[in-house]
Structures are given as C-alpha cells and as structure tokens.
Amino acid sequence: MQETEAVPSCEGEATQCSDADIARDTVLRSPTAESFNNMVDGLFLKGEVLEAIRLALEVVSRHPDNETLALVAATLIARYTALYDVVATLARRALKVEPDSVGAQTILADALVAGGDIAGGCALFADMMARYPGERIGLCEHMSSSLVDAGYLREGLEILTAWLQEGDASFSLANNMACILDRLGRPAEAIPWYKKAMAMEPENATATFGYSVSLLKAGNFREGWARYAQRVPLTNGVKWWFMSLPRLRPSDDVAGKRIILYQEQGLGDTLQFIRFVPYLQEKGADVTIVVPKALLRLLTQSFPGASVRLIEEFGQEVEDGYSYAAPIPDLPFIGGVMSESDIPANIPYFRADADDIAKFAAQFPASRPRIGLVWAGERRGRPELAAADRRRSTTLAMMGEAIAPVEATLVNLQFGVRHTEIAAWKGQPLFDPMGGVRDMADTAAIMKNLDLFISVDTSPLHLSGGLGCPTWLVSRWDACWRWGAEGDTSAWYPTMRVFRARERTFGPVLCEVGEALREWVKDWQPGKGA
Structure with a gap:
C-alpha cells in the first residue's frame, strides 16, 4: 500500500476546494x-x-x-x-x-x-x-x-x-x-x-x-x-412526506379515497406486486403510484386509470387530499392473499407500447428463436443487499458456456456494470439492443420480441413474468422466499419455469438449463411457451 503521488491538498491561499475536498483532506x-x-x-x-x-x-x-x-x-x-x-x-x-x-x-x-x-x-x-x-x-x-x-x-x-x-x-x-x-x-x-x-x-x-x-x-x-407488513419500510433511510400518512390496511374503506402506493425495496418488488392496483380501483380507490424514473413510463401505460408520479419530484412537497399510503410490497396483505389461489390471475398486467415493439423489432436479426439473457443483478449500496446480489448473480462466461452454442439468436438484456462482460465474451455472438434502452418500458418492448427469456433473480425477470412472456428463472442456491422451497413452477407467474441451484456455484444448474434449452430449441415453434 504505497502512498499515491497525486494527493489533493487544500492548503495554500490560491487553492479553491469544495467542502467535500476539505473533508477528504x-x-x-x-x-x-x-x-x-x-x-x-x-x-x-x-x-x-x-x-x-x-x-x-x-x-x-x-x-x-x-x-x-x-x-x-x-x-x-x-x-x-x-x-x-x-x-x-x-x-x-x-x-x-x-x-x-x-x-x-x-x-x-x-x-x-x-x-x-x-x-x-x-x-x-x-x-x-x-x-x-x-x-x-x-x-x-x-x-x-x-x-x-x-x-x-x-x-x-x-x-x-x-x-x-x-x-x-x-x-x-x-x-x-x-x-x-x-x-x-x-x-x-x-x-x-x-x-x-x-x-x-x-x-x-x-x-x-x-x-x-x-x-x-x-x-x-x-x-x-x-x-x-409489520416491517419498517425499507427506503434506504429516505423519509418521504407521504410516509407519515396512515398505512393502508385490509380493513380500511378505500371507496372514494385517494391513496398512495410507493416504491420500496427493489424494482423487482414493485414489478411483482403492482398487479394489485386493479383490486384497489375496483373498491373505489383513487390510486397514485409513486416510483423511480425507470418505471414511470411502463406503469403509466400499464395502469391508465392510476396517476403515476416520479418519486423524486412527488416526495418533495406535501400534497393534500390523500387518506392512506402503503409501500407496494404490502399489497398482497392488503389484497387478502391467504393462499396461492388468491394471487390475481391478471397476467399480463404490463403493457408494452406497440410503436416501441415495432422499433426494436426492426433492429433484430431475422433468425429465430430469440432468447434473452440476464446473468447478474445490479450492485446495491446496502451491505445485506450487496451480499444478496453476489449470491444471485453469475457471469456471462459461466452462463454462456453452459447454454451455447445453440441454434438460436442470443439477445443481451443485461444492464448496468455487468454489461461490460460482453466485451470479453468470445463465444456465440450476442445481439445487444441495450444501447437504445431508456427505461423498463423499452425493456418490455424488447421482451415482446423474444421467444424465451432466461435470467437470474432480477427485476427484468419480474417484468417478463408480468408480461406473460415465456421465462426461465435460474434461482440461487438459497432461493428467495417468493419462489418457495421446491418445485419448478411459480404461482406468481404462470409462464415461468424455475431451475434451482442446489450448490454455492451456478455451474450445475446452468448445465441443466443448457440441456433443457437445447431440447426446447429442437421442439420450438412460433408461439411456443416455456
């Protein structure tokens, strides 16, 4: 650990330093x-x-x-x-x-x-x-x-x-x-x-x-x-004004009431549980959904009867007239989900814009089937979430070597820092449309051009499931609670097939995915499910 030569210093009258520079110094x-x-x-x-x-x-x-x-x-x-x-x-x-x-x-x-x-x-x-x-x-x-x-x-x-x-x-x-x-x-x-x-x-x-x-x-x-639903909302320490409103509970009468549903935890939680919005609307609620920019356009086009607001703007100044608020992951409790049979069957509950679908379709290679891939989550700040991300993520090298070569067009949907792994990938080429992606609405449009989507446990997985697209989950060895303890299906997403890792490495389960994929490709026909 050698001392670096270029150490910023705030000494001397001629030097102008910010508060951050002074603190660092x-x-x-x-x-x-x-x-x-x-x-x-x-x-x-x-x-x-x-x-x-x-x-x-x-x-x-x-x-x-x-x-x-x-x-x-x-x-x-x-x-x-x-x-x-x-x-x-x-x-x-x-x-x-x-x-x-x-x-x-x-x-x-x-x-x-x-x-x-x-x-x-x-x-x-x-x-x-x-x-x-x-x-x-x-x-x-x-x-x-x-x-x-x-x-x-x-x-x-x-x-x-x-x-x-x-x-x-x-x-x-x-x-x-x-x-x-x-x-x-x-x-x-x-x-x-x-x-x-x-x-x-x-x-x-x-x-x-x-x-x-x-x-x-x-x-x-x-x-x-x-x-x-008894947890303290996990909002990374941010306290929005609407969090002081009464927290919505199943017994509350929402007819004619304005309620706020807000982003909590990860994007995947919002994508999984936002399906309950129609339930509240049927009870007469006037629903405002408050989310990050990545979800704004997707939810606006998917839930036209709700007001969808940007959380960074909506959270700044108090707006009157709201009776209740709830973090979006509370919705299964509010919606009375007592068993798997109570999970709403309103698949698909997301909508991709027709013009966006056509725009991406024009970019795709003609050959089919088209198989989308995501091999890693996004790095997160909170320590426990950073550790969970390491457990749920694999690498392009490991996933690619297990499933390729295959008689199909492989499509990258990986985002964030792990997208850089593509540059080092020497296997079967990947078509990569992510340079034109602005938000989850664009990702949804890409997914509507796929025949199958394979992913570790990430937010795009929930988007694909909510669109009703054929989806394969590569679940980590300590599977998240939402996928249960066993089985290869999910009550949350009827078009999903679950592949479960049983060891600390993804190697064996990815080999299982590769074998299943080659059989799937042999039998593939347009419109074939997962």
Missing part, C-alpha cells in the same frame, strides 16, 4: 475512526466503490501504526465487496500493530472463510475460542454468521448443532440457525428457531423480518403477509 491527514468510517461508508452507499476502496487504502497507508483505521477499512471493504484478499491483508496489518487483537483476528477468520479457506478460517476461530474462553459464545456467533454469509450452510449447521447440544442458544445463535435452515430450503424447521430468537429480542427487526419470509416461503401466507 482532513480524513487523509488527521483521521478519526468515526470520520474515516463515515466518509468511506458514504462513498460505498453512493455507489462510488473504487473511490471508497482507494481512499480506505490510502488512509491506512498514510497511518501504518493505527490498528483501528486498518480494522475500519477491512470491515467496510468486507461489507461492500468480495475483495477478501484485501480484507485479510488489512487484518494482518492490524495484527502486526496489535497481535492480540480479537477484532483483527475475527476479521481475518471471516475473510478466510469468505475467500474459500474454510479450514483456515474455522481453525482460527477454534484457536481463538481456546485462547479467549470468555469470548466463546460471541466467536461461535461470528463463525456461524461467516459460514452463512459465505454460503457454507451445511458446515454452519453442523457447528451450530454441536454447540447447541452443549449450551443454551443466544439470540444470534438462534437467529443464525433459523437463517441456515431457511436458506437450505427448510423453512418449516426455521420457524421455531425464529420464534426462539424473537422471544429473546421481540423488537429485533432482523429476526421478525426473517420470520415473516420463512412463513411465506413455507406457504403460510395468512400469517406471513401480516408479519411482513
């Missing part, structure tokens, strides 16, 4: 753990990943004897990235300054496990348990969390089972056991452990949310949706 020269953490964490949350890493390493390099700064840098880089070798290097650097630091050893053990060295990481955890008997339960909590986060569920289950046979469960151990069982596709077994955790910490948001999604994954919609 202060952190470089005289960092406190708090100021350093806040600045680097803020960069990560804004999506400035490379700048966050560069600043973190530069500060540590400038202050080599400060163990605390090295640990802050290691913690943040571990939270937001998969650079486990960098994390391990930072932890070892801290240990040179303070060899007996439990924090540094724990971060190092975490990094070893996350990087694939389970034996090394667990050996270090075991060694610490022997040397620090007063820290044993905390270290076991940490070791089991590390194994869960890295995807070593069976190993984590084995360790927790052995521990819990000898002693009582702490909140974290019970919660970790529940999480492991849920991710292993055993939600019914996870539920009692969540109950045990909640008995110890009734207000803990992590356990109560985990309990709700395990109920949903197990098919207990009645209690699951009620519990799910």
Whole structure:
C-alpha cells in the first residue's frame, strides 16, 4: 500500500476546494475512526466503490501504526465487496500493530472463510475460542454468521448443532440457525428457531423480518403477509412526506379515497406486486403510484386509470387530499392473499407500447428463436443487499458456456456494470439492443420480441413474468422466499419455469438449463411457451 503521488491538498491561499475536498483532506491527514468510517461508508452507499476502496487504502497507508483505521477499512471493504484478499491483508496489518487483537483476528477468520479457506478460517476461530474462553459464545456467533454469509450452510449447521447440544442458544445463535435452515430450503424447521430468537429480542427487526419470509416461503401466507407488513419500510433511510400518512390496511374503506402506493425495496418488488392496483380501483380507490424514473413510463401505460408520479419530484412537497399510503410490497396483505389461489390471475398486467415493439423489432436479426439473457443483478449500496446480489448473480462466461452454442439468436438484456462482460465474451455472438434502452418500458418492448427469456433473480425477470412472456428463472442456491422451497413452477407467474441451484456455484444448474434449452430449441415453434 504505497502512498499515491497525486494527493489533493487544500492548503495554500490560491487553492479553491469544495467542502467535500476539505473533508477528504482532513480524513487523509488527521483521521478519526468515526470520520474515516463515515466518509468511506458514504462513498460505498453512493455507489462510488473504487473511490471508497482507494481512499480506505490510502488512509491506512498514510497511518501504518493505527490498528483501528486498518480494522475500519477491512470491515467496510468486507461489507461492500468480495475483495477478501484485501480484507485479510488489512487484518494482518492490524495484527502486526496489535497481535492480540480479537477484532483483527475475527476479521481475518471471516475473510478466510469468505475467500474459500474454510479450514483456515474455522481453525482460527477454534484457536481463538481456546485462547479467549470468555469470548466463546460471541466467536461461535461470528463463525456461524461467516459460514452463512459465505454460503457454507451445511458446515454452519453442523457447528451450530454441536454447540447447541452443549449450551443454551443466544439470540444470534438462534437467529443464525433459523437463517441456515431457511436458506437450505427448510423453512418449516426455521420457524421455531425464529420464534426462539424473537422471544429473546421481540423488537429485533432482523429476526421478525426473517420470520415473516420463512412463513411465506413455507406457504403460510395468512400469517406471513401480516408479519411482513409489520416491517419498517425499507427506503434506504429516505423519509418521504407521504410516509407519515396512515398505512393502508385490509380493513380500511378505500371507496372514494385517494391513496398512495410507493416504491420500496427493489424494482423487482414493485414489478411483482403492482398487479394489485386493479383490486384497489375496483373498491373505489383513487390510486397514485409513486416510483423511480425507470418505471414511470411502463406503469403509466400499464395502469391508465392510476396517476403515476416520479418519486423524486412527488416526495418533495406535501400534497393534500390523500387518506392512506402503503409501500407496494404490502399489497398482497392488503389484497387478502391467504393462499396461492388468491394471487390475481391478471397476467399480463404490463403493457408494452406497440410503436416501441415495432422499433426494436426492426433492429433484430431475422433468425429465430430469440432468447434473452440476464446473468447478474445490479450492485446495491446496502451491505445485506450487496451480499444478496453476489449470491444471485453469475457471469456471462459461466452462463454462456453452459447454454451455447445453440441454434438460436442470443439477445443481451443485461444492464448496468455487468454489461461490460460482453466485451470479453468470445463465444456465440450476442445481439445487444441495450444501447437504445431508456427505461423498463423499452425493456418490455424488447421482451415482446423474444421467444424465451432466461435470467437470474432480477427485476427484468419480474417484468417478463408480468408480461406473460415465456421465462426461465435460474434461482440461487438459497432461493428467495417468493419462489418457495421446491418445485419448478411459480404461482406468481404462470409462464415461468424455475431451475434451482442446489450448490454455492451456478455451474450445475446452468448445465441443466443448457440441456433443457437445447431440447426446447429442437421442439420450438412460433408461439411456443416455456
């Protein structure tokens, strides 16, 4: 970690620096753990990943004897990235300054496990348990969390089972056991452990949310949706004025009332649950949908009876006359979904514009079938979402090698940072129309020109399903609750086929997809479903 030559400085009368430059300069020269953490964490949350890493390493390099700064840098880089070798290097650097630091050893053990060295990481955890008997339960909590986060569920289950046979469960151990069982596709077994955790910490948001999604994954919609709707809305800390309105509940009379449905969590959640708008309109509600720009045009053309507003504008100044508001993922609860049979069958509920469909059709190669691909989600700021994105995403190389060559036109629908993988792809050519895509309405128009869409668990997957297009989901090994614990169909999307990963790698399930695709292509005829 060498000091860079071009270090911005705000010293000298002739230099004009912004407040951000001054703050950065202060952190470089005289960092406190708090100021350093806040600045680097803020960069990560804004999506400035490379700048966050560069600043973190530069500060540590400038202050080599400060163990605390090295640990802050290691913690943040571990939270937001998969650079486990960098994390391990930072932890070892801290240990040179303070060899007996439990924090540094724990971060190092975490990094070893996350990087694939389970034996090394667990050996270090075991060694610490022997040397620090007063820290044993905390270290076991940490070791089991590390194994869960890295995807070593069976190993984590084995360790927790052995521990819990000898002693009582702490909140974290019970919660970790529940999480492991849920991710292993055993939600019914996870539920009692969540109950045990909640008995110890009734207000803990992590356990109560985990309990709700395990109920949903197990098919207990009645209690699951009620519990799910008790969460604090996940809006990345933003508090819009309409969030102070009464939160809409199933018993509320909405006839003649103006209500606001607003974006919460990811775009996929909105795309999945916005299907309930007609239900509210049939009850006499005047519905306003508040969403990001990416969804504005799609929802405007799909729900002509609703007012669709841009959240960045609508959220600024209070507008009178509204009676209720609800985050869009509350809608299954509001709509009374007690079982899969209660899910609205109004597929398709999205509409693609005819002119947009024709515009993209004119660009496509004539050869068919046309198969769309998405292999990764978009990187997210919040740590738990960044980790989930790493679990749900594969690479173009891995997906492409499993399904190609195939007698079909492969069409790229990958967006964001992972779109750059196309440049390095040397396999079967991909037709790439994404340069002309402005928003999800354009993506919908492209999908209407496809014969099949194959994707990991992303927002375009929900769009394809909501359009009623033939869709194949490549589900991650710890399948999201919305796809249930087993089976190859989805009650949410009748035109979807689910392929389930059973291991930490996507390799085997993608080979299964490739074999199925070659059979599908052999039998393909225009209009053929998934």
